[in-house]
Amino acid sequence: EAQVTQNPRYLITVTGKKLTVTCSQNMNHEYMSWYRQDPGLGLRQIYYSMNVEVTDKGDVPEGYKVSRKEKRNFPLILESPSPNQTSLYFCASSSQGGGGQPQHFGDGTRLSIL
Amino acid sequence: GDSVTQMEGPVTLSEEAFLTINCTYTATGYPSLFWYVQYPGEGLQLLLKATKADDKGSNKGFEATYRKETTSFHLEKGSVQVSDSAVYFCALNRYGGATNKLIFGTGTLLAVQP
Numbered sequence: 001e002a003q004v005t006q007n008p009r010y011l012i013t014v015t016g017k018k019l020t021v022t023c024s025q026n027m028n029h030e031y032m033s034w035y036r037q038d039p040g041l042g043l044r045q046i047y048y049s050m051n052v053e054v055t056d057k058g059d060v061p062e063g064y065k066v067s068r069k070e071k072r073n074f075p076l077i078l079e080s081p082s083p084n085q086t087s088l089y090f091c092a093s094s095s096q097g098g099g100g101q102p103q104h105f106g107d108g109t110r111l112s113i114l
Numbered sequence: 115g116d117s118v119t120q121m122e123g124p125v126t127l128s129e130e131a132f133l134t135i136n137c138t139y140t141a142t143g144y145p146s147l148f149w150y151v152q153y154p155g156e157g158l159q160l161l162l163k164a165t166k167a168d169d170k171g172s173n174k175g176f177e178a179t180y181r182k183e184t185t186s187f188h189l190e191k192g193s194v195q196v197s198d199s200a201v202y203f204c205a206l207n208r209y210g211g212a213t214n215k216l217i218f219g220t221g222t223l224l225a226v227q228p
Contacts, residue, residue: 004157031214042118042203042218043158050214058215090157094214100146100165100207103216105157 002027006091006106013081014114021076021109023091030095032074033058033103034066037088046089049074081113116141120204120219127194127226135189135222137178137204145206147171147180147187148216152201161189161202194226 004025013019025032030051035043035058045058049068063085065077074093078085088110092103121136139145146165150158162171167182176191187204204219 033214035216040220042220043216044218045215048214092158092214092216096214100163101214102148102160102163103214105150105159107155107157 002104004091004093004104004106006089006109008109009107010110012112012114015082016080019078019081019111021078021089021091021111023074023076023106024072025074025091025093025104026072027093027095027104028071029093029104030071031103032068032091032093034064034074034076035090035092036060037090037108043090046076078111081111083113086111086113116145116206116208116217118204118206118217118219120202120222122220123201123223125222125224127224129196129226129228130193131226133189133191133194133198133224135202135204135224137187137189137219139185139187139204139206139217141185141206141208141217143208144182145208147178148205148207149176149178149187149189150203150205150218152203152221154200158203194224196226196228199224199226 033048034046047066049055091106094103148163149161151161162173164171164180170179205216
């Protein structure tokens with residue numbers, strides 16, 4: 001089954017404690033993205049990757065890092081989380097960068113930073 | 115820059131009522147347009163899409179037509195069911211874009227009562 005898998009689904013942690021949210025896709029997609037979803041703002045792209053070792057900033061990259069060492073994995077790293085990073089996070093993948101190719105989303109990770 | 119505006123919710127309807135959720139966009143060139151649906155506790159799923167002017171996307175009884183003259187992509191369904199209760203997101207993707215970024219509206223919560 002084609003899917004994007006994120007872990008953990010839920011995490012409560014404290015300010016400054018480094019955390020990593022993992023994302024894995026089994027569709028051999030080149031493109032992967034991270035989004036955050038906030039009430040009244042919809043989803044906003046944090047980072048994206050066009051292929052292994054190729055990543056770039058989206059619209060809200062401050063406070064986040066990513067890496068793409070393997071095609072299937074695209075972890076999101078919060079090195080020093082702060083309360084304003086409390087949000088619902090989604091990983092997505094697609095076979096192409098633009099045009100009509102839909103993106104496939106994971107089920108989301110709800111982060112609470114205290 | 116590119117943007118998507120959709121009607122605010124929540125939208126509350128009785129079963130079998132007619133649904134319209136308005137969506138308008140601002141974009142240069144010819145974007146692809148999408149409707150995604152988010153059921154409680156789940157990630158986003160593609161509902162339908164249209165890639166050029168006058169295209170009609172349809173799926174599960176939902177329809178939307180890409181109207182370039184009014185820059186709109188309104189979602190419609192003739193008879194809603196309780197199982198349609200979810201958050202609906204309108205989104206666009208720039209043709210030829212290298213970032214695979216989707217620009218989302220803020221989402222519209224639909225609640226269908228039996």
